[in-house]
Amino acid sequence: DAKTTQPPSMDCAEGRAANLPCNHSTISGNEYVYWYRQIHSQGPQYIIHGLKNNETNEMASLIITEDRKSSTLILPHATLRDTAVYYCIVRVGSGYSTLTFGKGTMLLVSP
C-alpha cells in the first residue's frame, strides 16, 4: 500500500525554487519523512529527513505541517542537475527498517 502521494511530474525554471509536495496522511507517530532522488541510471541519493520539525541542509529544506500529514521539499535554487525523480518515503527512523519506493515526482528543470 502506498503510504505517500506525490504528483507524477513537475517543471521548474533554472534558478527558481522547486517546491515538491508530498501527502502522508496515515503517517504514524514514530515514522520519519525521508526524501531521496534518483538521477537517470544512478542509484538513489539521500537528500533529507525529518520527524516533525522543519529541517535544512546543504541540499534542501524540508517543511512538515504541524499535523504531519503532508510535507514539502524545497530546492531553493534549482539547477539543471536537479532534474531527477524525487521520492518521498515514510518509515521508522532505525537504520534497519526498509524503504518502500513509490512512483515519485519527476522534476524537470529547464533553462
Next chain:
Amino acid sequence: GAVVSQHPSWVICKSGTSVKIECRSLDFQATTMFWYRQFPKQSLMLMATSNEGSKATYEQGVEKDKFLINHASLTLSTLTVTSAHPEDSSFYICSAADSYSNQPQHFGDGTRLSIL
C-alpha cells in the same frame, strides 16, 4: 557523506551464466544491506534484506535459490544471479545502513545487467 560502492556498474553475459555483484560500504559499518531491482520506467522494488552474519530475508516472489545473497562482513555484501536468463535483465541496486545509528540508508550507483 557515506559512500557505498557497487561493482560492476554494467555487465553483459550469455544466458545460463551466473553473475556476481558486489556492494561495499566504504566508510561505515553496514550491519544491514538491502538489494533492489528496477525495471525500465518503474520504481525500485526491494528484493531482500541481509544482516551481517545472518541469512537474507527475501521479499515475496523473489527466488532465494536464484538470487544468492552473502553478507559475511560489515563492509561487503554480494548478490549472485544464478543461471541468468533474459528476463533477469534489470538494474540492480544495493543500499547499506548501520542499524545501530540514526543515519539514513545510502545507495550504490547500481549494476545494469543485460542477459543475451
